[in-house]
Amino acid sequence: MEETDYLVIGGGSAGCVVAARLGESGARVTLLEAGPKDRHPWIHIPAGMIKLLQNQKLVNWGYTTEAEAATQGREIRWPRGRTLGGSSSINGMLYVRGNPADFDIWAQMGCRGWSYDEVLPFFRRSEHYVQGGDPAYRGRGGPLQVEDYRTILPLTHRFIEAAQQAGHPFRRDLNGQEQEGVGYSQMTRIGRWRGSTARTFLARARGKVRVETEAQASRLLFDGRRCIGAEYRQHGALKRIRARREVILSGGAVNSPHLLQLSGLGPAAHLQGLGIEVVQDMPQVGANLQDHYVSRVQHRVKDSLSTNQLAHGLRLAGEVARFFALGRGALTFGVTTAQVFARSREGLASPDLQLLFTPASYALGQFGVLETAPGMTCAICPVKPDSRGTVMATSPDPFARPAIRPNYLSAPGDQRLLAEGIRMVRRIFAQPAIARHSVEETLPGPGVASEAEMLAFNRQYGTTIYHPVGTCRMGEDPASVVDSRLRLRGIAGLRVADASVMPTLTTGNTNAPTIMIGEKAAAMILEDAA
DSSP: OEEEEEEEEOOSTTHHHHHHHHHHTTOOEEEEOSSOOSOOHHHHSGGGHHHHHHOSSSSBOOEEOOOBGGGTTBOOEEOOBOSTTGGGGTSOOBOOOOOHHHHHHHHHTTOTTOSHHHHHHHHHHHEEETTOOOTTTOOSSOSEEEEEOSOOOHHHHHHHHHHHHTTOOBOSOTTSSOOSEEEEOEEEEETTEEOOTIIIIIHHTTTTSEEEOSEEEEEEEEETTEEEEEEEEETTEEEEEEEEEEEEEOOHHHHHHHHHHHTTEEOHHHHHHHTOOOSEEOTTTTOSBBOOEEEEEEEEEOSSOOHHHHTSHHHHHHHHHHHHHHSOSGGGOOSOSEEEEEOSSTTOSSOOEEEEEESOOBOTTOTTOBOSSOEEEEEEEESSOOOOBEEEOOOSOTTSOOEEEOOTTOSHHHHHHHHHHHHHHHHHHTSHHHHTTEEEEEESOTTOOSHHHHHHHHHHHOEEOSOOBOTTOBOSSTTOSBOTTOBBTTOBTEEEOSGGGOSSOOSSOSHHHHHHHHHHHHHHHHHHHO
């Protein structure tokens, strides 16, 4: 059996960070990634993310949720990255750290060492913010290059103005001292190209980490109550690898709990029902699933340019030329150009709504499929949903897909908050700065006005923005899956380091906090080894 000091399973947003930082320490590190190398050209062109999210087989696990009554019996696509860089290689590249209160809440829940003041150094260490920012909050010299949008269409400026007219204060840096308000989006890029964790952290550690691609882990290996390695399949061959120090599982909110369950760590009755030998009964493995479920307000546009017009014919050819010649234009766009973080009511400690604006419109119920006519869209995201779901193995076969049941909109508070978000967006779109560019509201449409009508619309046409977390919850209570140092309870030599350890969702997109988790995990592993 081959050996390594540290075995990292999953080369995604956190896994590449963990492997790179451990490799930089001089340890012998092996990284297993189920997908191929990140060579597909659509990965590296920012606007190519639409192609990557739509294609369920390209560099994508192609997951779908189970059909649930709360979302009108729909199976909802759940793209997750299956290549080096994981979902940081296919996402919309938004850099959003979250609100300081998010991490203080984690600490109050018992996650020692995870308050905002304690995680801020890891955010700063990870990044190189091109525009500088306040050095008390922003980092310089880290592997992850973060920058403002290079090309901004006038509609985005008008949205920023309209949000201020509606009472939302302008924030120069939404990742700085104050998050609440309206501001321009920031992206993870290397110049004109996507900046995934594979092309930033892992690339910086080239030669210090052994990387095995197309190597899907099938189960963990144990010696008594200690995890000693993993079994994986690569190019049709079944292989084993032993970790002399630790195994770090970084498969994400779907694959990490799934591999634990396949390895006998999970709800005992469920595993026994599948014929999986139970190593340890852990009822919370695969539970506590949370995700950002969103709805959209969409307008037809006049007298202003939208992305829709740039995506066809001669204009598209011009944008391609502009990208390769100057590193600017529509091909540098990510998913959202401006954001609002707001409280739906007085008395809240931090924002509970994120509004995500883009100067484009999409076919009904098909995010990423641009309409021909010009439009603009604002997505409404309740950032702290109360609804909880599960990820559960369906078979002892490691290549059988787990059942994903998000249980969206099961909490009445989530239903009400989406409706309030629609009203908030309508107030912004009614302001003079942007109203003059609107022909009409096309989604949900002015006929959808009551709470019941909005709930029906949200159930039928709402969707995910791909932020699953929580299925290997961190905490110090006996029911938590990992402790505050990300060690699996009751099993030595095994940690989980990815979005699955988040006890609650953060206020905004999850890639940046997942990278922070990877940074902090590597630091704790090296500290414990000293």
